[in-house]
Amino acid sequence: DTGVSQNPRHKITKRGQNVTFRCDPISEHNRLYWYRQTLGQGPEFLTYFQNEAQLEKSRLLSDRFSAERPKGSFSTLEIQRTEQGDSAMYLCASSLYGGANTGELFFGEGSRLTVL
């Protein structure tokens, strides 16, 4: 297992375009999280899934942001009509929830978005 994988690693787009990021979690992990991180700040929680169910989405920054995890495996984060303020690192993390598991998050390397 190679850990959490995110693609693309870098994305440059023009304002108003839509972008989609993909996250492949560690295979047996049932929880998947999306965070956003801007320069000099800690990661900011956006949303998370348990299997295919999106259990928390109120922290998504606006209705331009949406996330899916259709089969409980990989997830996508889409930003529609991008704005310059969306420029940030988007981090995905997964964890194994339940039982005696300690629940720590395993993060990917992130997808850096630059909106021109």
Add this chain to the structure above:
Amino acid sequence: DAKTTQPTSMDCAEGRAANLPCNHSTISGNEYVYWYRQIHSQGPQYIIHGLKNNETNEMASLIITEDRKSSTLILPHATLRDTAVYYCIVRSYYGQNFVFGPGTRLSVLP
């Protein structure tokens, strides 16, 4: 989840122990203390966590005060590769997510 307070930055000489403090005075009985670190341009990395007993693993030691209102992460022999931002997070075991603050920027100096 309880809020944490950490110093903004710290320096440590290479080879010496790095002691990173964290205050969590409003921690409740079912909340754990987790530590993560983030090396520049990488995703955060889990280090260690604990409830009330001191914990040690291959990366670090975690010392939690008896009243659980503060803790210290100890890197016993800091190397240049330990230069990173260190985050202290308090979270209940089955909490929804991890809330990251700004963390402590540790610089290990040669």
